[in-house]
Amino acid sequence: MPIIQVKDLSKIFGKNAKKATQYLDQGLSKEEILEKTGNTVGVNRASFDVEEGEIFVIMGLSGSGKSTLVRLINRLIEPTEGSVYIDGKDLATMDKKSLRDVRREKLSMVFQRFALFPHRTVLENAEFGLEVQGVDKSERSQKAKDSLEMVGLGGYINQFPGQLSGGMQQRVGLARALANDPEVLLMDEAFSALDPLIRKEMQDELLELQETMKKTILFITHDLDEALRIGDRIALMKDGRIVQIGTPEEILVNPANDYVEKFVEDVDRSKVLSAEHIMKRPETVDVEKHGPRTALERMRKEGLSTIYVTDAKRNLHGYVTADDVSEAAKKEVKDLKGILRTDIPKVEKDTSMQEIFDIIHDSPVPVAVVEDGKLQGIIVRGAVIAALAGSEVNLNGTNA
Amino acid sequence: MELMPKIPVAEWISSATDWVTDTFEFLFDFIKNDFGDFIEIFAEDWLMGIPIWLFIVIVGLLAFFVSGKRFGLMAFSVIGLWFIANQELWEELMNTFTLVIFASLISVIIGVPFGIWMAKSKVVEKVLTPILDFMQTMPAFVYLIPAVAFFSIGMVPGVFASVIFATPPTVRFTNLGIRQVSHELIEASDSFGTTGTQKLFKVQLPMAKKTIMAGINQTVMLALSMVVIASMIGAKGLGQTVITGLQRAEVGTGFVAGLGIVILAIIIDRFTQNLNTQRGD
Numbered sequence: 001m002p003i004i005q006v007k008d009l010s011k012i013f014g015k016n017a018k019k020a021t022q023y024l025d026q027g028l029s030k031e032e033i034l035e036k037t038g039n040t041v042g043v044n045r046a047s048f049d050v051e052e053g054e055i056f057v058i059m060g061l062s063g064s065g066k067s068t069l070v071r072l073i074n075r076l077i078e079p080t081e082g083s084v085y086i087d088g089k090d091l092a093t094m095d096k097k098s099l100r101d102v103r104r105e106k107l108s109m110v111f112q113r114f115a116l117f118p119h120r121t122v123l124e125n126a127e128f129g130l131e132v133q134g135v136d137k138s139e140r141s142q143k144a145k146d147s148l149e150m151v152g153l154g155g156y157i158n159q160f161p162g163q164l165s166g167g168m169q170q171r172v173g174l175a176r177a178l179a180n181d182p183e184v185l186l187m188d189e190a191f192s193a194l195d196p197l198i199r200k201e202m203q204d205e206l207l208e209l210q211e212t213m214k215k216t217i218l219f220i221t222h223d224l225d226e227a228l229r230i231g232d233r234i235a236l237m238k239d240g241r242i243v244q245i246g247t248p249e250e251i252l253v254n255p256a257n258d259y260v261e262k263f264v265e266d267v268d269r270s271k272v273l274s275a276e277h278i279m280k281r282p283e284t285v286d287v288e289k290h291g292p293r294t295a296l297e298r299m300r301k302e303g304l305s306t307i308y309v310t311d312a313k314r315n316l317h318g319y320v321t322a323d324d325v326s327e328a329a330k331k332e333v334k335d336l337k338g339i340l341r342t343d344i345p346k347v348e349k350d351t352s353m354q355e356i357f358d359i360i361h362d363s364p365v366p367v368a369v370v371e372d373g374k375l376q377g378i379i380v381r382g383a384v385i386a387a388l389a390g391s392e393v394n395l396n397g398t399n400a
Numbered sequence: 401m402e403l404m405p406k407i408p409v410a411e412w413i414s415s416a417t418d419w420v421t422d423t424f425e426f427l428f429d430f431i432k433n434d435f436g437d438f439i440e441i442f443a444e445d446w447l448m449g450i451p452i453w454l455f456i457v458i459v460g461l462l463a464f465f466v467s468g469k470r471f472g473l474m475a476f477s478v479i480g481l482w483f484i485a486n487q488e489l490w491e492e493l494m495n496t497f498t499l500v501i502f503a504s505l506i507s508v509i510i511g512v513p514f515g516i517w518m519a520k521s522k523v524v525e526k527v528l529t530p531i532l533d534f535m536q537t538m539p540a541f542v543y544l545i546p547a548v549a550f551f552s553i554g555m556v557p558g559v560f561a562s563v564i565f566a567t568p569p570t571v572r573f574t575n576l577g578i579r580q581v582s583h584e585l586i587e588a589s590d591s592f593g594t595t596g597t598q599k600l601f602k603v604q605l606p607m608a609k610k611t612i613m614a615g616i617n618q619t620v621m622l623a624l625s626m627v628v629i630a631s632m633i634g635a636k637g638l639g640q641t642v643i644t645g646l647q648r649a650e651v652g653t654g655f656v657a658g659l660g661i662v663i664l665a666i667i668i669d670r671f672t673q674n675l676n677t678q679r680g681d
């Protein structure tokens with residue numbers, strides 16, 4: 001069962017919202033309704049499911065209703081119509097206590113404008129959720145410290161929010177939500193105030209978090225690069241409506257309509273970029289010199305699940321997987337030849353992005369860039385998507 | 401004006417007051433006697449029991465620390481209090497101080513909960529606002545009349561009249577302070593599943609603290625401004641000396657006692673202002 005289910009959810013701000021919903025039924029636009037009734041359409045008939053462990057990105061221009069939608073999901077705003085189910089339970093029919101429990105245990109929110117408590121220190125801010133749940137002092141302060149450490153603010157625990165920069169405050173907001181250890185993180189433009197370097201770091205951090213702790217993340221952004229980088233699926237919003245839901249690839253390759261196309265048109269660099277632009281320096285082991293133990297050590301250090309095997313002249317022999325290697329290491333096998341796999345996804349330096357795209361889509365290992373049988377570099381999935389999104393292209397990779 | 405006979409508003413109010421006086425006599429008697437005794441013990445046994453020099457030293461030290469280890473407030477307090485003692489007005493000062501303390505404390509104890517209630521409900525706010533306006537614009541002298549009816553004369557009716565006059569700012573500022581807390585912070589609090597009480601004590605009141613303290617400061621100043629008026633119904637203190645000066649046309653006596661009130665006012669005002677600090681500012 002999906003952890004979040006949203007069905008025909010609408011929010012219309014202002015009096016006589018019911019009247020305005022009738023106009024919506026008749027297909028009037030957001031502007032027309034505002035003109036006729038003075039009501040603002042926040043969210044218009046949104047429906048989607050978020051699966052457990054997924055990063056679901058909601059993207060759209062300013063005013064498209066992203067913040068409203070996320071507030072409907074933890075019911076900070078009452079919907080005009082439609083329903084939200086968390087773990088199959090309808091929020092609308094819950095009594096106050098059950099709603100509080102859902103908010104305490106299942107959903108934690110990171111706010112677009114931080115919403116930190118100015119009278120509490122950074123640590124006390126991060127402790128807030130646990131304090132509300134009645135967790136005792138030493139335990140909650142330990143958990144809060146851990147999550148502050150995670151966002152790189154371990155040294156600032158006794159400062160007040162007013163003493164921190166915008167980016168640091170945003171990270172306190174993130175730590176406050178993480179300390180709660182919720183099943184779902186609702187993140188409303190949680191990285192928008194960060195500078196590009198820290199932003200990328202935090203995105204990686206988030207991806208890792210999601211991988212290791214299997215968190216479900218509802219991530220809001222108006223930045224396509226960010227959406228493509230971290231989203232498992234992306235929903236595009238316009239004027240309160242969801243116009244397309246799909247994987248990053250689907251959205252890039254098959255924009256549902258002009259709006260989506262406009263969004264992605266400046267990022268379609270697939271035609272100009274080729275493999276050598278996005279490959280990076282490969283981590284390898286030497287088939288003649290190295291045995292399973294070295295391979296294992298290197299993979300552990302780099303956090304890899306597979307590693308390519310070459311010889312001294314960089315001729316590509318194949319790759320080994322972490323499982324095989326550790327098995328071999330246990331059996332005291334001395335070399336890698338027995339466990340070498342050769343079903344290598346290969347491309348050349350000038351292979352186009354579009355082709356790489358198709359190859360990498362169903363490949364469990366990074367794609368090898370090979371010339372004359374020699375390994376030149378590797379391409380990871382994220383790099384393709386990032387490159388299509390126009391974000392940082394790894395130029396170092398070309399001279400690897 | 402023969403067409404319309406005079407509406408007997410005054411008579412209605414009088415008979416209503418009589419009814420209240422009779423019906424709650426046991427309560428008023430209890431307050432008048434037991435509470436009155438307590439006030440007297442507080443002023444005459446406790447406050448006046450402290451040697452004058454010790455009292456001045458304690459206030460001076462408090463002033464030093466409260467003002468962030470600066471000398472200005474300390475010097476003013478010590479010299480001011482010494483001057484009052486020198487003018488042989490120490491007992492009067494202690495009585496006045498007692499009146500102000502009790503009136504302020506009771507005002508705050510009543511005012512803060514009402515302010516919270518007002519902040520939580522639009523209806524309550526609508527009902528209470530005109531009542532508060534009324535309480536503050538009605539000439540303070542008027543409160544002396546029911547005060548005397550309920551509690552005869554002395555300190556107790558003085559405190560009663562002062563409380564009515566001094567409570568409104570605390571109520572108003574508490575309401576204002578809580579309402580000023582930004583919508584986003586309330587949302588943040590709600591999003592973590594706070595109960596109403598948790599939200600009040602962990603977010604709203606701490607954030608409103610500065611505003612509430614400003615209201616309390618005003619309450620204290622209003623209580624002090626009632627000192628002379630309350631002395632007309634027998635509340636002891638510097639106010640009585642002022643009235644005596646007035647009755648005997650002794651400008652000097654009245655002026656010195658008035659100066660004493662001003663000194664007390666400045667000391668109390670600076671103390672409460674210095675105590676009004678907010679974390680995270």
Ligand SMILES: Nc1ncnc2c1ncn2[C@@H]1O[C@H](COP(=O)(O)OP(=O)(O)OP(=O)(O)O)[C@@H](O)[C@H]1O
Nearest residue numbers: 013040041042061062063064065066067068069222
């Ligand atoms: N409390 C409110 N009262 C009235 N209208 C509102 C309210 N909150 C939002 N709106 C309107 O709802 C629409 C969607 O706003 P929302 O804040 O959800 O947009 P957003 O996508 O989060 O934009 P941004 O990227 O700027 O944060 C806007 O037209 C806005 O004016």
Ligand SMILES: [Mg+2]
Nearest residue numbers: 066067068112
């Ligand atoms: Mg927003």
